Each structure stands twice: as structure tokens, then as C-alpha cells.
Amino acid sequence: MKIALLSDCYPPRVGGIESQVSDLAARLVGAGHEVEVFTATAGPKGECRGAIEDVPVAGGRVGVHRLAEPLLGGLPVNPLAVGEMRDRLRDGAFDVAHVHVGVVSPFAWDAARVATRLGVPTALTWHCVLDRAATGYRATGVLRRWVERGAVLSAVSSFAARQVEAAAPAGTEVAVLPNAIDLQAWAPRSLSRMIPKVRGASKGEVRLVSTLRLVPRKRPVELVEAFAAAGVADRARLEIIGDGPLRGRVAARIADLRLTGRVILRGRVDRAALLETYARADGYLAPTRLEAFGIAVLEARAAGLPIVAMGGSGVDDIVEDGVDGLLVTDDAALAAAIRRLVDDELWRSQISEHNATVPPRQSWGAVLVDVEAEYRRARASR
Structure with a gap:
């Protein structure tokens, strides 16, 4: 499959979502998929405003679209990137878009809106505790719109999944896609x-x-x-x-x-x-x-x-x-x-x-199987 991973944050920023999305990209390439990352984080050499960084990984490469705006002081946000993101997702012939969401994720929210409107099969994974943010999701109806366009929802734990489920339309299946380590x-x-x-x-x-x-x-x-x-x-x-x-x-x-x-x-x-x-x-x-x-x-x-x-x-x-x-x-x-x-x-x-x-269950070998199943669910839903 040709997969787009979309996340506000990505290396060289340091954090949980950053490391997980980066590792996932490398693991997917190792499994034979073609992967491109879209992010509002500037590159290690300041790559931004649509520059594509070519990152070698075991078994191939990952193209990282750096849709950052330097005038925003290094923050991983860029409302001006929506048009460029839309053009690249439309022209990229992606089989699936995987959007990674935190509590405050304007870039990921834009990505979900753009991908679902384009008709790209879309999987959304929450890496956060929604807590009070769930009220905003319910009030705006944004999850309902994404789900109606065929998006499938998941979260990184059973606890987080229950919160997403409570904010989503009744009856929406929310899968668990755990983080993983080597x-x-x-x-x-x-x-x-x-x-x-x-x-x-x-x-x-x-x-x-x-x-x-x-x-x-x-x-x-x-x-x-x-x-x-x-x-x-x-x-x-x-x-x-x-x-x-x-x-x-x-x-x-x-x-x-x-x-x-x-x-x-x-x-x-x-x-x-x-x-x-x-x-x-x-x-x-x-x-x-x-x-x-x-x-x-x-x-x-x-x-x-x-x-x-x-x-x-x-x-x-x-x-x-x-x-x-x-x-x-x-x-x-x-x-x-x-x-x-x-x-x-x-x-x-x-x-x-x-x-x-007795090793824990959250190894990349096991989790990658779940991720690929979620991509198939997104394609079937669309």
C-alpha cells in the first residue's frame, strides 16, 4: 500500500507521538509499503514550506513533507498548509491516510478534514486522553462528519478508546492501536x-x-x-x-x-x-x-x-x-x-x-499486524 502518515509533530521534535509515528513509518517501509509523512514540524536543517526531506530507513526511504511555517516560531502548526496538503494528497494516489491526533492537533484536524473530503480512506488514531476535549468534539459534530465520510477511529489504549467512543456517534467502533517498542x-x-x-x-x-x-x-x-x-x-x-x-x-x-x-x-x-x-x-x-x-x-x-x-x-x-x-x-x-x-x-x-x-504484548511485530488491519478497515469503510 501507499500510505500517508499525517501528524502535527515529528522528529526532530522529541515526544511520544513523534517517536511512534517515525518508528511506524520505518516499520511500514520494512514491511514493503510505500510511506510518506506530512507534518507541521520543520526538519533538522530547517526544512519547511513544503520541502520534502528524504529519510533513509531499513529497506527503503520515507519522504517527509515539511509543511511548517517558520514565521510561527517553531510551533508545529500551519493553517496555511491546507491547500498544499490537499494538492499533495489528491495527486499522490494514496491507498490510505493515517492521521495521528493529540489533544490540540490543528494540523491533524485539517488533515482529517482534507483526506475525508478527498475520499482517501482515512484512519484516525488518538494518542491522548480526551477528558474535557470530548465535549468540544460532541458539540461541533466533527467526529460525526469524519465518520460519515468513511473514517475509522482508533486510540492507543483501551482507556483512550473508551473516551473517543464516548465522543463519537453512537455505535461507532473505536479500535485499539497501541504504541509499540522494539x-x-x-x-x-x-x-x-x-x-x-x-x-x-x-x-x-x-x-x-x-x-x-x-x-x-x-x-x-x-x-x-x-x-x-x-x-x-x-x-x-x-x-x-x-x-x-x-x-x-x-x-x-x-x-x-x-x-x-x-x-x-x-x-x-x-x-x-x-x-x-x-x-x-x-x-x-x-x-x-x-x-x-x-x-x-x-x-x-x-x-x-x-x-x-x-x-x-x-x-x-x-x-x-x-x-x-x-x-x-x-x-x-x-x-x-x-x-x-x-x-x-x-x-x-x-x-x-x-x-x-514474559515479554509485553506491545511489540512492533504484533502492533504492525493491527495497523495493517486498521488500514484494510479504512479502505473497506470508504
């Missing part, structure tokens, strides 16, 4: 934590890690407070990987709670350093309440780490409570789960062994 790239580097031990036999420090942006939605301050409430600072250490506008506030809270040296802000690290950290760690903490998916959780799970996370979100598709780790409902339960993760060494080792030997 499991080999995240495979456990250390087997030492997999060896079951007698409860309490080890006198070593338990090493916990969390990877997240330091922004309010990710709840880094609440993570520090839960670690303090767990009462394990004398026998455990928490490394927080990531950066953001709350770094100063998080650092202040660490000092206030007398956790200096026990909770460490690592900042951003590259993948090699992250893999090395996971190889040394004993458990992973995820304090975010409303995750559409949870790529960082999936990576840690694939690396063999027991997971403690807030349930009731997209993380539920990755972590089975009591099997891959613990899912909790509030901050008091989060603190209790951290305490168990630190103190119950036998349980921790059993979860580690399971996670290191």
Missing part, C-alpha cells in the same frame, strides 16, 4: 534481580527509578511525597530521570522532606544511560494519573522491572495488577505499594523474573 532494544541487561531470595535476606539498597517529564500532569512532586510517605528512605533510593519546568519545585520538596541524597534528579539522559540505569534498578514508579498509554512504563516493563503505577488509565493495558507489578488508585496506596516493593524482596524477585521472561 523489545530487543529494551531487553533486560541484568539477571541479578531475577534470582529469588529469602525475604529480608539482602542488606543492600533497593534502587527505584522513574522516567517522566517534570510537568504538573506527570505529578513528580506527588511522586517524591509518596516516596517520603512510604518510609523507606533509609533502605531505598529513587532516581528521577527527566526534566521540565517543575525541576526547581521538585528539588525544593526533596530538601523539605529531608530526602537529599535519597531522591536524585538525574535530568535527561540518552537511551544508553537509561538502559544502564534500568539494568541496575529494582523497580519502576509511575505516578501519573491519566496516561493515554505510557511508553516509559512499557520500556521499563520490557526491561524486566516490577512496576508500581496509578491504575485507571492506558497503563492498565501494559501492567496487570499482581502480575507485572501493582496498580493503585490514590497516593496513599502508591506509598503503600512503594513500601511493599522495597520490603518484600521475594515478591519483588518473582515479579522481576516474570517481567524479564
Whole structure:
């Protein structure tokens, strides 16, 4: 098939949608498809205003249409791109257009409108928690119009799919197209934590890690407070990987709670350093309440780490409570789960062994099959 992937954001921007759309493009080419990307993100050398960047990938190339406008200060939006997008989609003889949608995605919304009006079979995937945005979708009737023109809808988790379903016309099928990772790239580097031990036999420090942006939605301050409430600072250490506008506030809270040296802000690290950290760690903490998916959780799970996370979100598709780790409902339960993760060494080792030997379902090999099925559904719907 000849496939158009359309997304506001794309590398060199860094983020979940960016990495997933880029990886999907490469995987589709590797599976024998022809892929072109349309984005409002400028290229690594400033490519914009319709420049086509030729990106080599294993098995071929991806043409990236950089429909960015430099006068907008680097923001991945460009309302002036609609005409050019329409011409290129019309003339490109695409078999399917796959639009990737976030909470605020003006370029993706334009792409959905243009593709469905042109009659191109269209698949739309939401990478976000709709929450209050669902009201806007219902009020404007935009999903109804897209569905009436033959678009098929999906989201990256069961949780996110239920929200899209609630905003869509009654009876609309919303598929689940999960994000995916290369499991080999995240495979456990250390087997030492997999060896079951007698409860309490080890006198070593338990090493916990969390990877997240330091922004309010990710709840880094609440993570520090839960670690303090767990009462394990004398026998455990928490490394927080990531950066953001709350770094100063998080650092202040660490000092206030007398956790200096026990909770460490690592900042951003590259993948090699992250893999090395996971190889040394004993458990992973995820304090975010409303995750559409949870790529960082999936990576840690694939690396063999027991997971403690807030349930009731997209993380539920990755972590089975009591099997891959613990899912909790509030901050008091989060603190209790951290305490168990630190103190119950036998349980921790059993979860580690399971996670290191039973890979998660969200591998590219499995997800690509679902993506191709969604494209066939879009073509049949149109």
C-alpha cells in the first residue's frame, strides 16, 4: 500500500507521538509499503514550506513533507498548509491516510478534514486522553462528519478508546492501536534481580527509578511525597530521570522532606544511560494519573522491572495488577505499594523474573499486524 502518515509533530521534535509515528513509518517501509509523512514540524536543517526531506530507513526511504511555517516560531502548526496538503494528497494516489491526533492537533484536524473530503480512506488514531476535549468534539459534530465520510477511529489504549467512543456517534467502533517498542532494544541487561531470595535476606539498597517529564500532569512532586510517605528512605533510593519546568519545585520538596541524597534528579539522559540505569534498578514508579498509554512504563516493563503505577488509565493495558507489578488508585496506596516493593524482596524477585521472561504484548511485530488491519478497515469503510 501507499500510505500517508499525517501528524502535527515529528522528529526532530522529541515526544511520544513523534517517536511512534517515525518508528511506524520505518516499520511500514520494512514491511514493503510505500510511506510518506506530512507534518507541521520543520526538519533538522530547517526544512519547511513544503520541502520534502528524504529519510533513509531499513529497506527503503520515507519522504517527509515539511509543511511548517517558520514565521510561527517553531510551533508545529500551519493553517496555511491546507491547500498544499490537499494538492499533495489528491495527486499522490494514496491507498490510505493515517492521521495521528493529540489533544490540540490543528494540523491533524485539517488533515482529517482534507483526506475525508478527498475520499482517501482515512484512519484516525488518538494518542491522548480526551477528558474535557470530548465535549468540544460532541458539540461541533466533527467526529460525526469524519465518520460519515468513511473514517475509522482508533486510540492507543483501551482507556483512550473508551473516551473517543464516548465522543463519537453512537455505535461507532473505536479500535485499539497501541504504541509499540522494539523489545530487543529494551531487553533486560541484568539477571541479578531475577534470582529469588529469602525475604529480608539482602542488606543492600533497593534502587527505584522513574522516567517522566517534570510537568504538573506527570505529578513528580506527588511522586517524591509518596516516596517520603512510604518510609523507606533509609533502605531505598529513587532516581528521577527527566526534566521540565517543575525541576526547581521538585528539588525544593526533596530538601523539605529531608530526602537529599535519597531522591536524585538525574535530568535527561540518552537511551544508553537509561538502559544502564534500568539494568541496575529494582523497580519502576509511575505516578501519573491519566496516561493515554505510557511508553516509559512499557520500556521499563520490557526491561524486566516490577512496576508500581496509578491504575485507571492506558497503563492498565501494559501492567496487570499482581502480575507485572501493582496498580493503585490514590497516593496513599502508591506509598503503600512503594513500601511493599522495597520490603518484600521475594515478591519483588518473582515479579522481576516474570517481567524479564514474559515479554509485553506491545511489540512492533504484533502492533504492525493491527495497523495493517486498521488500514484494510479504512479502505473497506470508504
